[in-house]
Amino acid sequence: MSSVATIKRKVIPPHLEVKGGHQLSGVLKVSGAKNSSLVLMAAALLTKETLLIKNVPKLTDIEVLSEILLNLGAKLTKRNNSIEINSRCIHNAELPYQLVHSLRASFFCIGPLLARLGEAKIPLPGGCNIGARPVDEHINGLKALGAEVVINNEVVSAQVSTKNKRLHGANITLKYPSVGATETILMASCLAMGKTTISNAAREPEIQDLAKMLNSMGAKVSGAGTQRITIKGVKTLRGTSHSVIPDRIEAGTFLIASAITRSPLIVGPLVPNHLSAVILKLQECGCSISHHGNHYLKIIPREISGVDITTSPFPGFPTDLQAPFMSLMATAKGSSKIKEKVFEKRMQHVNELIKMGACISLEQNTAHIKGVKELIGSNVKGGDLRSSAAIILACISAKGNSIFTGLDHLDRGYEKLEEKLSNAGSIISRKFDQKTSQISFSNKKFTEDNIDTQKNAA
Ligand code: UD1
Numbered sequence: 001m002s003s004v005a006t007i008k009r010k011v012i013p014p015h016l017e018v019k020g021g022h023q024l025s026g027v028l029k030v031s032g033a034k035n036s037s038l039v040l041m042a043a044a045l046l047t048k049e050t051l052l053i054k055n056v057p058k059l060t061d062i063e064v065l066s067e068i069l070l071n072l073g074a075k076l077t078k079r080n081n082s083i084e085i086n087s088r089c090i091h092n093a094e095l096p097y098q099l100v101h102s103l104r105a106s107f108f109c110i111g112p113l114l115a116r117l118g119e120a121k122i123p124l125p126g127g128c129n130i131g132a133r134p135v136d137e138h139i140n141g142l143k144a145l146g147a148e149v150v151i152n153n154e155v156v157s158a159q160v161s162t163k164n165k166r167l168h169g170a171n172i173t174l175k176y177p178s179v180g181a182t183e184t185i186l187m188a189s190c191l192a193m194g195k196t197t198i199s200n201a202a203r204e205p206e207i208q209d210l211a212k213m214l215n216s217m218g219a220k221v222s223g224a225g226t227q228r229i230t231i232k233g234v235k236t237l238r239g240t241s242h243s244v245i246p247d248r249i250e251a252g253t254f255l256i257a258s259a260i261t262r263s264p265l266i267v268g269p270l271v272p273n274h275l276s277a278v279i280l281k282l283q284e285c286g287c288s289i290s291h292h293g294n295h296y297l298k299i300i301p302r303e304i305s306g307v308d309i310t311t312s313p314f315p316g317f318p319t320d321l322q323a324p325f326m327s328l329m330a331t332a333k334g335s336s337k338i339k340e341k342v343f344e345k346r347m348q349h350v351n352e353l354i355k356m357g358a359c360i361s362l363e364q365n366t367a368h369i370k371g372v373k374e375l376i377g378s379n380v381k382g383g384d385l386r387s388s389a390a391i392i393l394a395c396i397s398a399k400g401n402s403i404f405t406g407l408d409h410l411d412r413g414y415e416k417l418e419e420k421l422s423n424a425g426s427i428i429s430r431k432f433d434q435k436t437s438q439i440s441f442s443n444k445k446f447t448e449d450n451i452d453t454q455k456n457a458a
Helices: 034-046 060-072 097-102 104-117 136-144 179-190 205-216 248-260 272-285 319-330 349-355 385-397 407-413 417-423 448-452
Strands: 015-019 027-029 050-054 075-079 082-086 119-123 148-152 155-159 171-173 195-199 220-222 228-232 241-243 265-268 287-291 297-301 335-339 359-363 366-370 379-381 401-405 427-431
Touching: 015 385, 027 248, 027 417, 034 050, 034 060, 034 082, 034 104, 034 179, 034 205, 060 075, 060 082, 060 097, 060 104, 060 407, 097 104, 097 119, 104 119, 104 136, 104 155, 104 179, 136 148, 136 155, 136 171, 136 179, 179 195, 179 205, 179 228, 205 220, 205 241, 248 265, 248 272, 248 287, 248 297, 248 319, 248 385, 272 287, 272 297, 272 319, 319 335, 319 349, 319 359, 319 366, 319 385, 349 359, 349 379, 349 385, 379 385, 385 401, 385 407, 385 417, 385 427, 417 427
Parallel strands: 027 265, 050 241, 171 195, 379 401
Antiparallel strands: 015 401, 015 427, 050 082, 075 082, 119 155, 148 155, 195 228, 220 228, 265 297, 287 297, 335 366, 359 366
16 A cells, blocks of 8 residues: 655744854944834825935835825835925825824824814724733824814724814823823924913924924924923924934844844944943943944953843933843853833733743843843744844844744844844844745835734834
């Protein structure tokens, strides 16, 4: 009797193959900030004139927001890393559920739409796996500015019912210095009648970038970067040209890449003040960091020792670098403690790092880490944007080979990460299977498949 052999071929989704343990050298180049770019693009809805935003990274989050703006009636022209947006003819104040669900930052459109058209209808941003991420502070702020807001079937409908459809100034105190809520109120109040103050405002560099662009559009914003922002409303805003600040989270990720691979590197362009808390912790754990010209840092890692971190709003240690820093601590000498205080569910990297040989125990939002001599290559998966970066750092430093899946998360927030690491000496490459090899950043239209993979917003 003859037996029939069945050959099972495992189809691996698009992934990165990494041969770990190689030193890096040279320069790691930092792109424009994702989080700034997204809110600046939404701010284009505030004016009928053309806005040119330069230094925008090519990321899937940017593509999804572009699609949303097109859907509202805006015209977009992209050239390399610049985007020109004209919102003269926005005809629609309602955002499509499918796109909003895939990108939390789409909620940014509510403030500008309300300020410009007197109405906005936006589904609640989709569930996200780093915590509940409510929008109550955004909504309370808009209500204080005179909007009537109702939430029905998970859709937020906001309108200004006065004759002239204009919001009015108000004194708003945030319960928590939420980045998104500060940005929403800031954009909405620019075109409001009278003066608005935001107390307990977020102080992140992205808020300062937004205020800078709004002022060059004719807004009257002062105090951005402090806990109290004042906005004197104006009737209209004009077009402008603005270059996005460097991405401090990508820059921090690269500094940690140097430390974890024990390789001296130059990282930039960046703004050192945007990274003060991270630089301090890297110095404390054994890295020497110095200026290299005005916009670059030179980092030389020595023996890395365990240090404790607690995440907090800017200027504290950024929650977005908590996961990458944990990868570093996994191979540090001695032990360390990492407390996540901004989001309640941001420890997805822990299990993957344990798979690679890390010694980490988790007690709610606090990780206790005992450094091991080296991590071991493995098959690992990113569960959200920043944990993906953390796991890739672990892979490039580990002994042996790794396969990383979860590129849909990574591509939301890191422009050509594997190409940049590979140019600096990592052995890392992207592999596609046939089914997905068509996906391209230059696609104008997103297919359903493509969108459904982008569920997490950071
Ligand atoms: C932004 C960043 C994200 C970063 C985060 C904190 C973007 C697109 N994303 O997210 O990368 O990790 O800042 O630096 O810019 N909260 C409320 N009610 C609200 C809003 C927020 O309770 O209405 C809570 C959140 O649940 C969270 C905390 O405030 O616990 C911080 O959130 P927030 O600062 O708003 O972060 P995002 O703007 O969503």
